[in-house]
Amino acid sequence: MRRADRLFQIVQHLRGGRLVTAQMLGERLEVSERTIYRDIADLQSTGVPIDGEAGVGYIMREGYDLPPLMFTRDEIVALVAGARMVQAFGGAAMARAAAESLIKIGAVLPAGEKDRIRRTEIHMPDYVMSNAVRTAVDLAERAVEERQVLSLDYRDEQGRPTQRDVRPLGLWFWGRVWTLVAWCELRDDFRAFRIDRVAGVTPTGRTFRHERGKTLADFYRRMEVRESDACVA
Numbered sequence: 001m002r003r004a005d006r007l008f009q010i011v012q013h014l015r016g017g018r019l020v021t022a023q024m025l026g027e028r029l030e031v032s033e034r035t036i037y038r039d040i041a042d043l044q045s046t047g048v049p050i051d052g053e054a055g056v057g058y059i060m061r062e063g064y065d066l067p068p069l070m071f072t073r074d075e076i077v078a079l080v081a082g083a084r085m086v087q088a089f090g091g092a093a094m095a096r097a098a099a100e101s102l103i104k105i106g107a108v109l110p111a112g113e114k115d116r117i118r119r120t121e122i123h124m125p126d127y128v129m130s131n132a133v134r135t136a137v138d139l140a141e142r143a144v145e146e147r148q149v150l151s152l153d154y155r156d157e158q159g160r161p162t163q164r165d166v167r168p169l170g171l172w173f174w175g176r177v178w179t180l181v182a183w184c185e186l187r188d189d190f191r192a193f194r195i196d197r198v199a200g201v202t203p204t205g206r207t208f209r210h211e212r213g214k215t216l217a218d219f220y221r222r223m224e225v226r227e228s229d230a231c232v233a
Contacts, residue, residue: 001029007039014050014060021057076113079105080120088124089173091138092131128176136195139203140180143168147207149185153200154193161199166191167208169216183214190219 001009006029013020013028022036029036037054044050052058071079079102086098106117129137143150152164166182178195212218 003039006031007043010036010039010043011048011060014058017059017062019052019057019059022054025058071109071113073116076109076116077120077122080117081122084122084124088126089129089176090134091136091141092134093138094141095134130196133178133196136198136201137171137178139201140168140171140178140195143203144170147209149204149206149208150182151202151204152193152198155197155199162186164191164193165204166193167214169219181216181219190222 009029010025013025022033022040025036026033033054040050040052040058049061050058051061083098083102087095090098102117106114109116140150142148148168150166150168152166154162154164156162164187165185166180167185168180168182170181172179172181172192180193180195180198182191182193183189184191
């Protein structure tokens with residue numbers, strides 16, 4: 001968890017006039033009590049009305065609320081453009097989350113800025129990604145996070161079918177085309193699979209642990225070596 005997110009969560013836990021100890025906060029946020037002490041001190045120094053002390057507990061005075069989100073004009077444009085790109089080109093779950101994010105952002109913007117989202121005239125086509133590709137993107141994204149081995153029914157550039165069990169490592173979007181970088185158990189090597197050539201994808205029920213030589217960092221290093229060799233040649 002990023003520190004900014006942790007500070008936000010501390011404020012949320014202190015709402016409602018509850019006495020909360022550093023131990024309780026540390027357990028909920030999975031950090032040490034010493035870290036909580038430093039975070040509380042930093043929040044107090046910025047004017048957050050937190051009373052209490054180490055070893056006793058902390059309480060936040062009533063009436064405090066986080067200020068509304070403040071974005072510049074360019075930041076709002078970037079947020080809207082990014083969300084609409086995900087709605088057009090991302091997985092189905094990603095698209096729904098992007099739309100919901102814009103609603104939440106609009107709800108907490110200051111009154112004078114709420115209408116800027118609607119007035120941002122940046123648009124994307126809504127017919128680019130098929131439902132099958134969107135579903136595959138969502139499955140692959142979740143599998144990367146949860147380290148689930150996937151079974152792919154795949155067709156190569158010539159349309160020849162193969163079945164692969166792969167360890168998904170990351171997704172790349174190339175502008176209308178998604179690729180999944182994975183460790184292919186069949187080839188015992190890294191492979192990049194175009195999502196639009198995946199005829200079917202299902203979880204195998206197996207998970208994997210990162211092994212030396214088979215991680216995304218190892219893939220990057222291999223690509224850097226190839227690029228370096230190509231430049232020398």
